Amino acid sequence: MWYKKIFSRKKASEAVETAALVAGTSQEAGGESLLGDILYSFRQNKTASIGLCVVVLLVFLAVFAPLICPYDPYEMDLDQQFLRPSAGHWFGTDRFGRDLFTRVVYGTRISLLVGLVPSFIAVSLGGILGVFSGYVGGRTDFWIMRLADVVMAFPSLLLALVVMYTLGATLFNIFIALSLVGWAGAARVVRSQVLSLKEMEFVEAARAIGVRDVVIMARHILPNCLPALIVLFTLRIPEAIMFEASLSFLGVGAQPPTPSWGLLVSRGKEFLFSAPWVAILPGVAIFVTVLAFNFMGDGFRDAIDPYMKD
Amino acid sequence: MKKYIVKRILISIPVLLGITFVVFFLLNVVPGDPVAILMKEKASAEVIARVRAQMHLDDPWLVRYLRFLWGVLHGDFGVSYKLQRPVTDLILQAFPKTLVLALSAAIFSWIVGIPAGILSAVRQYSLPDYFFMGFSLTGVSMPIFWSALLFQYVFALKLGWLPVAGFYGWKYVILPAVVLGWSSAGLIARLTRSSLLDVMKKDYIRTARAKGVRELPVITGHALKNALLPVVTVMAIQVASLLSGAVITESVFGIPGLGRVAVDAIKNRDMPLLQGAVLFATVLVILGNLVADILYSFLDPRIRFEKK
Numbered sequence: 265m266w267y268k269k270i271f272s273r274k275k276a277s278e279a280v281e282t283a284a285l286v287a288g289t290s291q292e293a294g295g296e297s298l299l300g301d302i303l304y305s306f307r308q309n310k311t312a313s314i315g316l317c318v319v320v321l322l323v324f325l326a327v328f329a330p331l332i333c334p335y336d337p338y339e340m341d342l343d344q345q346f347l348r349p350s351a352g353h354w355f356g357t358d359r360f361g362r363d364l365f366t367r368v369v370y371g372t373r374i375s376l377l378v379g380l381v382p383s384f385i386a387v388s389l390g391g392i393l394g395v396f397s398g399y400v401g402g403r404t405d406f407w408i409m410r411l412a413d414v415v416m417a418f419p420s421l422l423l424a425l426v427v428m429y430t431l432g433a434t435l436f437n438i439f440i441a442l443s444l445v446g447w448a449g450a451a452r453v454v455r456s457q458v459l460s461l462k463e464m465e466f467v468e469a470a471r472a473i474g475v476r477d478v479v480i481m482a483r484h485i486l487p488n489c490l491p492a493l494i495v496l497f498t499l500r501i502p503e504a505i506m507f508e509a510s511l512s513f514l515g516v517g518a519q520p521p522t523p524s525w526g527l528l529v530s531r532g533k534e535f536l537f538s539a540p541w542v543a544i545l546p547g548v549a550i551f552v553t554v555l556a557f558n559f560m561g562d563g564f565r566d567a568i569d570p571y572m573k574d
Numbered sequence: 575m576k577k578y579i580v581k582r583i584l585i586s587i588p589v590l591l592g593i594t595f596v597v598f599f600l601l602n603v604v605p606g607d608p609v610a611i612l613m614k615e616k617a618s619a620e621v622i623a624r625v626r627a628q629m630h631l632d633d634p635w636l637v638r639y640l641r642f643l644w645g646v647l648h649g650d651f652g653v654s655y656k657l658q659r660p661v662t663d664l665i666l667q668a669f670p671k672t673l674v675l676a677l678s679a680a681i682f683s684w685i686v687g688i689p690a691g692i693l694s695a696v697r698q699y700s701l702p703d704y705f706f707m708g709f710s711l712t713g714v715s716m717p718i719f720w721s722a723l724l725f726q727y728v729f730a731l732k733l734g735w736l737p738v739a740g741f742y743g744w745k746y747v748i749l750p751a752v753v754l755g756w757s758s759a760g761l762i763a764r765l766t767r768s769s770l771l772d773v774m775k776k777d778y779i780r781t782a783r784a785k786g787v788r789e790l791p792v793i794t795g796h797a798l799k800n801a802l803l804p805v806v807t808v809m810a811i812q813v814a815s816l817l818s819g820a821v822i823t824e825s826v827f828g829i830p831g832l833g834r835v836a837v838d839a840i841k842n843r844d845m846p847l848l849q850g851a852v853l854f855a856t857v858l859v860i861l862g863n864l865v866a867d868i869l870y871s872f873l874d875p876r877i878r879f880e881k882k
Contacts, residue, residue: 533826
């Protein structure tokens with residue numbers, strides 16, 4: 265059985281240590297220069313650097329939101345309804361007199377959380393399943409890939425809608441929906457890499473000296489898939505942010521009074537003619553954030569795989 | 575070739591079965607009794623039990639799944655809880671609107687995307703290249719619901735050129751088609767550009783240039799034929815994804831299409847309707863992928879001969 269094959273210790277522990285030492289040294293030797301090359305190439309890319317700066321700014325806003333914002337994001341003041349953008353209220357106020365800038369800044373926390381957490385879960389899950397599928401092969405590979413086929417055949421937003429219908433419209437369930445939708449793509453990419461990696465000499469050498477399959481997967485194959493996983497992760501973040509905003513816009517994501525950007529646009533659209541800033545400014549926040557992450561993701565991709573540049 | 579098509583169709587069957595299973599599983603583990611939701615607090619426990627039995631909700635889930643599958647194979651997706659009409663009728667009523675919207679968006683994306691991609695590739699790292707790639711990235715980075723609102727605000731509310739929402743004629747299709755097609759246009763432009771740049775580096779292009787062929791015939795006569803190959807297949811896939819991805823556009827522009835049906839079904843907790851709409855849209859995506867694969871093997875003789 266495949267699991268016996270994986271977890272069986274083929275040779276003595278000394279052999280394992282020797283193999284790990286050999287592979288570890290070689291990775292270390294090559295790893296440093298590769299990382300240096302990637303970072304150098306990333307720094308050379310102007311748009312990617314701009315993207316990174318915007319992302320750092322967004323993280324700063326999210327972390328220090330209570331210090332930056334002069335108002336409470338939930339506090340209503342019906343005397344201050346629909347105030348135009350001014351020095352007192354940079355983005356104006358909404359129908360309940362809440363300061364829109366404050367709500368947009370607090371919304372950064374939700375968007376970043378939704379962008380990072382489900383993307384991390386999806387890419388990790390996809391990475392592990394992809395390594396497992398590609399390395400073990402056979403029936404395990406067949407079933408994991410068929411499951412990936414099924415998930416990928418679904419229009420992502422519709423699948424997310426079905427998951428939200430089933431689990432209910434909460435922020436936590438958005439995490440689950442986005443993780444379930446996103447793993448398949450990562451699994452496919454990683455599997456295709458593993459298929460060629462497992463035939464390489466360093467894997468063969470590790471196998472020959474008796475390193476267990478699970479160790480080979482974890483210590484020798486997975487680290488070689490990390491660049492691809494990092495690219496997938498950074499490119500997945502803007503998608504996840506957009507998804508959350510779309511779900512919240514449709515009313516099946518974050519619920520009022522949560523200051524989710526999608527929800528802010530959705531509530532603002534009713535007043536598009538009389539107070540357009542209520543819908544338009546949170547949309548600008550989504551656009552800038554997604555654009556920054558796209559710049560950053562493209563930069564990582566180009567740095568890691570220069571052939572993809574054009 | 576026939577063998578390849580048959581094989582490709584056969585591969586789609588387990589995926590389709592998997593999809594029916596996933597949709598059924600997800601929607602049937604939903605917490606809460608659908609009958610109780612349907613009848614609210616008006617009905618007695620006895621009535622609810624009778625209706626549950628009538629709807630076969632007390633049967634084991636495997637029996638229900640097989641019954642559902644049998645129905646789907648016969649084009650029967652059940653009856654809408656809310657509207658009390660066959661789901662198939664509701665889907666067939668909504669589908670033509672989505673089809674018109676998706677095809678219009680696809681045509682827009684081709685008309686804009688392909689020339690933009692060609693121009694970007696031919697004038698790489700020039701002002702038009704940066705402009706079109708910026709346009710492409712903007713399309714991908716703007717949430718559809720937001721660009722829809724911006725377009726509504728500018729072209730319908732401020733300028734009054736086009737109607738804000740609804741679906742009563744060709745004028746009503748323009749704004750939603752442009753909004754929906756924008757990100758696709760960006761994607762096609764990027765793909766055309768990268769594919770053309772790749773082809774322009776090939777030996778046969780260099781040979782053509784060395785023979786003294788002028789630049790325009792080199793591009794139109796030699797490079798484009800091969801460069802557009804991946805673009806054509808993506809176009810086929812995109813029509814399918816536009817058909818299924820019109821959910822937000824239809825919601826913003828009030829178009830009673832398939833996406834709107836799905837969103838309304840969620841709001842009304844109408845499980846059979848949601849199940850039918852999602853399955854129908856997913857089958858469209860699979861068909862689109864199938865057509866793209868077959869089209870690709872038709873267009874590229876290398877694949878055709880490889881398959882033999």
